[in-house]
Amino acid sequence: MYALLLAIIYIAFISLGLPDALLGAGWPAMHGELDVPVAFAGIVSMIIAAGTIVSSLASERLTRRLGASVVTAVSVGMTAVALLGFSFSSAFWMLCLWAIPYGLGAGAVDAALNNYVALHYAARHMNWLHSFWGVGASISPFIMGTALSMGAGWSSAYLTVGIIQVALVIALVVAIPLWGKVDRARPVPVDENGEAEERPGGHVPLATALRIPGVVLILATFFAYCALESTAMLWASTYLVSARGVDTATAATFAAMYLLGVTGGRFLAGFVADRIGDRQLIRGGFTLVGIGALLLLLPLPTPVLALAGLVIAGLGSAPIYPAIIHSTPANFGKNNSQAIIGIQMAAAYLGTTLMPPAFGAVAGWVGLWLFPVALLLFAGLGLAMSERMNRLIPAWSDAPVRC
Structure with a gap:
């Protein structure tokens, strides 16, 4: 069970990196097709960043209420919907609109997954997981480059990555019960006196x-x-x-x-x-x-x-x-x-x-x-x-x- 859940978390970290380099890789083609200045990429990235900051600050309350498994599945679902929305966008304002769920989803899943791994897994896994984020971030420019070289357009690259994210969402939803089984199977941590540690308390403002x-x-x-x-x-x-x-x-x-x-x-x-x-x-x-x-x-x-x-x-x-x-x-x-x-x-x-x-x-x-x-x-x-x-x-x- 531990190995299976860890494999799912590794895949989730790849999904975190996949969309990150798409905007930069595709913008030289995107801004011309959308008829906006090159500098407008900063507007989209700022909207995404604002969403990630808001959802990061809200992640503690969400994770305590829903659990890391549900927050991860819902957040990746939001980014998947946003990426599909990007692929069907024909105007700049549409990109700005879809950037909102993109940012909100990215911040929450980042915080929830990082905390879960920090609590339950060794330092080696934290490094390897973030290495897998780099794998995802390195793959997406190749997806964009292939789409552009084949004449399919930047939207097809977003569609491809969106479909990959949808497949991951399905896997995460199916795996939600596994998180609970793993948590129940974990030995109860003890303090330096050999007594069981208290479970985490309530919301920390x-x-x-x-x-x-x-x-x-x-x-x-x-x-x-x-x-x-x-x-x-x-x-x-x-x-x-x-x-x-x-x-x-x-x-x-x-x-x-x-x-x-x-x-x-x-x-x-x-x-x-x-x-x-x-x-x-x-x-x-x-x-x-x-x-x-x-x-x-x-x-x-x-x-x-x-x-x-x-x-x-x-x-x-x-x-x-x-x-x-x-x-x-x-x-x-x-x-x-x-x-x-x-x-x-x-x-x-x-x-x-x-x-x-x-x-x-x-x-x-x-x-x-x-x-x-x-x-x-x-x-x-x-x-x-x-x-x-x-x-x-x-x-x-x-x-x-x-x-």
């Missing part, structure tokens, strides 16, 4: 969660990491071409290598995560990103070290997100973890949404040479905040179940 020592620090850490990741994904290729003189084809390849480094790094981190521990993974990850950023910054006549630095930054980024999520129950208590992970997701989406365009605005004024400096600043902020939190919470007395 936002204001209460924010007052828990260390929560604001981990939110700043998460914001910094997601700002770093999204800025690297959006601006790496442009930096290599404009500031380092790399040809566009090579720059595009190595920009993709950053995401592949994140995906592959999470897979590799899974083999050592349980031995190293979440805190060491976060510390080492930010440090490795800093090394990669320094290599990008070196003013050498050859771009080889800069290209290597981008790959190293991707590998360093890999374990940070999963480790922050997985350590949440241990740092702040199992009863608080769902609420805090929901807030973490909101902080993540804020960093992802706000910082890449903010960097673009500053770089347009100062210059794109600022790109590795921005990565260094984000990595330094994330490392400083996480280390300060570690000093506040020195003991991990509420360790999650190791499955």
Whole structure:
């Protein structure tokens, strides 16, 4: 039962990544067909981001009331409907309309699944699951590219991914009873005195969660990491071409290598995560990103070290997100973890949404040479905040179940 449920969760993480790169991959064709400016992609992404923030903050209450299984099935169902809606959209306002259920579904399922895995599975699975998210995010551009090259149009790519999501929804609905069976079959956790731990209590209000020592620090850490990741994904290729003189084809390849480094790094981190521990993974990850950023910054006549630095930054980024999520129950208590992970997701989406365009605005004024400096600043902020939190919470007395 445990293995079957874990397999379903792995598939669900692929589904989380599948739609994420579709808009960026298809927008060069979409904006022309819809007769809107290129910049209008930002409107759609902002609507999606707003929905994810709202549903992330509401996820704790929803999950306590409905359970992780139902929230996951309903949320993936909402994204499936939204993707099918995208495929039938013939005007820009229709994309904006369907972006609402897209964002609301994505935020809730992200928070619910991450908390469930943090509570019930070992650190290696958290890393491997987020690696599977990268698999989904890497597949969708190929689906879009194939659809466009065959002349089927961008809408057929959305239709394909929507149908895949519908199939997953069916599997998740069928599997809902399995979640209950697995939870009932789990041994009752005991405290350090050998007595059964109390079941999680009621709803944890936002204001209460924010007052828990260390929560604001981990939110700043998460914001910094997601700002770093999204800025690297959006601006790496442009930096290599404009500031380092790399040809566009090579720059595009190595920009993709950053995401592949994140995906592959999470897979590799899974083999050592349980031995190293979440805190060491976060510390080492930010440090490795800093090394990669320094290599990008070196003013050498050859771009080889800069290209290597981008790959190293991707590998360093890999374990940070999963480790922050997985350590949440241990740092702040199992009863608080769902609420805090929901807030973490909101902080993540804020960093992802706000910082890449903010960097673009500053770089347009100062210059794109600022790109590795921005990565260094984000990595330094994330490392400083996480280390300060570690000093506040020195003991991990509420360790999650190791499955």
